[in-house]
Amino acid sequence: MKDAPEKTPPLDSPGIIRLQPKLSRAERGVKFFFLLCAVSALGSMFLIMIFLFMEAGGLFFSGDEGAGVGLKEFFLSLDWYPTYPDPxxxxxxxxxxxxxxxxxxxxxxxxxxxxxxxxxxxxxxxxxxxxxxxxxxxxxxxxxxxxxxxxxxxxxxxxxxxxxxxxxxxxxxxxxxxxxxxxxxxxxxxxxxxxxxxxxxxxxxxxxxxxxxxxxxxxxxxxxxxxxxxxxxxxxxxxxxxxxxxxxxxxxxxxxxxxxxxxxxxxxxxxxxxxxxxxxxxxxxxxxxxxxxxxxxxxxxxxxxxxxxxxxxxxxx
Amino acid sequence: MLEARKGHTRQNRRRRERAVLLFIRLTAVLALAVMASILLYLLINGLPAINLAFLTEFPRDSMQKGGVLPAILGTVVLALGALLTAIPLGFGAAVYLAEYARPGVLVSFIRLGVSNLAGVPSVVFGLFGLSLFVTTFGFGRSILSGSLTLGLLILPTVTASAEEALRQTPQSFREAALALGASRWQAIRQVVLPAALPGMLTGSILALGRAAGETAPIMFTAAAAYTLAPPDSIFREVMALSTHIYNLATNSTHIEETRPQQFGAALVLLVLVLGLSMFAIVIRAKLRRGRKW
The missing domain is CATH 1.10.3720.10 (MetI-like)
Incomplete structure (x- = not known):
């Protein structure tokens, strides 16, 4: 991932005094590290979503325990009997x-x-x-x-x-x-x-x-x-x-x-x-x-x- | 704005004023009353169960006798582990957001991530921890899995409070450092961070209290109903106060007989969590008052 684009005008544009010098390579590395930390929350959100939906998928596709459950049954049925012989x-x-x-x-x-x-x-x-x-x-x-x-x-x-x-x-x-x-x-x-x-x-x-x-x-x-x-x-x-x-x-x-x-x-x-x-x-x-x-x-x-x-x-x- | 409507007399206005303000004052009284009655109820019922043995012994006779030492240790270890997970990521994210980020698409996505992660139900964190840490990574039910799960849970809180603390450091500090020839990172490390660190850590103590009180995220990732093994490895499962209370109150074979233990454990957990929060709130108030900028 690249750094966030800098939106300030270039150094030589008139009337602009830049307080901060352009970042050196090491400084850019530091900034990138902090960016990675900042994306971790967003990344966890995506991971949570992926794992939830991946594991949830096993209910709807047929597997070892027979045919998958229909979406209609899952969303519209009032019967939650997961441990019955005929669940x-x-x-x-x-x-x-x-x-x-x-x-x-x-x-x-x-x-x-x-x-x-x-x-x-x-x-x-x-x-x-x-x-x-x-x-x-x-x-x-x-x-x-x-x-x-x-x-x-x-x-x-x-x-x-x-x-x-x-x-x-x-x-x-x-x-x-x-x-x-x-x-x-x-x-x-x-x-x-x-x-x-x-x-x-x-x-x-x-x-x-x-x-x-x-x-x-x-x-x-x-x-x-x-x-x-x-x-x-x-x-x-x-x-x-x-x-x-x-x-x-x-x-x-x-x-x-x-x-x-x-x-x-x-x-x-x-x-x-x-x-x-x-x-x-x-x-x-x-x-x-x-x-x-x-x-x-x-x-x-x-x-x-x-x-x-x-x-x-x-x-x- | 206040047109002269029928019945809109001075007397009516004053009467309505009084009624509404009374209701508003009552909400404050009620909130305090609810909190006080919960505290009192637990104090009255919990104090008789608490003595030195209760705090320093293992449970005995299917939890009917003995103490809650392993649960206390487990709670402390898990909460500290959570903090150890959340602090590097959260502080790093806060430094990026407060010091480097400029408004744009990337930053709004990052903020979206932080604020939505804060709203994910705690039991969903538990499912995620079970699926990723316990099963996929093969950490099993362990201190490690539980700490990582709880760490992600408190990550948004840690991030938000750390960013707040960084933002309260005046801009002139940074400008002064930069004017003296410091690079951006030097200014952050040597000027901004030392000034903001007390505030950042205070926010983390609040998060520590939250991690100690959580139940659902550790139910399937870390908590054992009963274990004699000391928490000497991060791959061990542990007892925790919150799950101990839940198990004794709902799942055990002696629900009525273990009531004193339940009240005792609840009081210990409450004192631990409220103690941490109060400590953080007092320190925060002190920091605010003592700030020289």
Whole structure:
């Protein structure tokens, strides 16, 4: 790979003073080394994609274990019975499981995350902000296995007794803990977006006689809308990809959910629960990679959306 | 802008103002309350299980007695291994992005890669590690496979915080060095990096905490349910606190009997991870306040 093309005008063009001399050979070597480091993340992305799709392919082509599974069955069947003598590999119930907990959790987390972001950026005094912001960061750093554990040991029995349910491990409980994970993400990214609105605009609004909430709702929020949507989408991506919380709390039943109190088996928890128990190279193994590929594509779509929204937002401000 | 609508009286405006600001304040209170209740719950239930023996002994009697020493060691080794993987790549990438790169197609692709890698679900990293490191490279379930997998997972965090730290070093530092005749690399190595390094390392400590708390990426790449072997080779599989908690709480034959062990291990992991994060946050605040530029 060659160095990035230099876009500065040539040395002899008028009015140009070059602070940096042309790089020597050794200097170019150093630069190339750093470029290699920088491409490593992109390279890992591609490697992950290649390995996922390669291993997933084994499900759809015929092999030692008979004819391949049809795409239609994989995407549209609700039956996920990978270990039966006559196995079926439908992913729909698992996808619906993932989407249900993600959706409910984001409905819970968005008002609180944005509210917290508004509080941090526009309501709290500097002293409160100085310790609340790190506190939010700490909330985000609680390991997911601990949240899952609390959901399983404390909230599930409570929910089961109070609401008189067959099980406390269900969509609502999982969504609650996913929301606890997504809220700090939304809050701190949202705070960045809201704080980026220029002080002059805010002052202008106050000078016109607007109250604090009128200023927030009609000036600050509209101006930072794409930044806020980025925050919510990234929170959504985090909830969709979260594994251990749903593995411990969502109940694990591979069925399409009909209510908030049904147990579900999201994609991520299926992967984590079954990958340890399947033989490497078996059809089940390939099916799990196919689920991984579906999950990867879903989260990638959210991330790309967030990336472009964020770029638009940066260009505007 | 604020047209005089029906019912848009001063009194109504003030009432709405109060209601909305109350809700906004409540979100902050709620966030703190949730965090405090999780911490308290684990402290109350976990503290009785913790004593010197719990921290320094191996598990006994199918995990019902004894301690979590091997899990603590495993977690520490895996997290440090992850950092060892992520720091060279992440710092290198940060130096390129902050010091060499000019806006263009290449740089936007690199940024796209970093930000998308950050969004890949942790269990997908686990699958990737299983397929590439464990199977294709033949490292097996081992410290090496787990560290590489976790290292890739925290690579975007390490890169982003290191780049941030480099960007906060004033441009005049570079210009001064170049004006004295330093080459670009000399300026970076002798002026920019020493100034930015504390900030870069602080960001890495936060990433270290994240690596220590992860479960899904190491489930199939590094973690053993139980092993007596000490982590004396990078090809050994190890126990880890996170997988230990998960296994005891869901898979073991004595789920109820090992509850105290579960709470104890959860508290140890929480203290370890939050301790690292708090340490990093305090250092970062100190660095910011003490900065002379």
């Amino acid at each position: 079926s590999f439908g992913s729909l119930a698992l996808v619906l499981g993932s989407l249900s907990v993600t959706l409910v959790s984001i409905l819970l987390a968005t008002p609180f995350g944005i509210g917290l972001a508004i509080y941090l950026s526009s309501v709290a005094g500097p002293r409160v902000r100085e310790w609340l912001k790190p506190a939010v960061e700490l909330l985000a750093s609680i390991p997911s296995v601990i949240l899952g554990f609390v959901g399983m040991v404390a909230v599930a029995p409570f929910m089961q007794n109070v609401l008189n349910l067959p099980t406390g491990l269900n969509v609502l409980n999982a969504s609650l803990f996913l929301a606890i994970m997504a809220t700090p993400t939304i809050a701190s990214l949202g705070d960045d977006a809201l704080s980026a609105v220029s002080q002059a605009v805010t002052d202008g609004s106050y000078a016109l006689g607007a109250t604090r909430w009128e200023t927030i709702s009609r000036v600050i929020l509209p101006a930072s809308l794409s930044g806020l949507s980025t925050a919510v989408i990234l929170g959504l991506g985090r909830a969709l990809g979260e594994t251990i919380v749903v593995l411990m709390v969502a109940g694990g039943a591979a069925q399409a959910p009909h209510s908030l109190f049904d147990p579900v088996r999201p994609l991520t928890s299926t992967l984590a629960a079954e990958m340890g128990e399947t033989a490497i190279g078996s059809r089940h193994y390939h099916a799990l990679f196919a689920l991984g590929a579906v999950l990867f594509v879903l989260t990638l779509a959210f991330n790309l959306l967030a990336f472009y929204l964020a770029r638009r937002w940066r260009e505007k401000s």
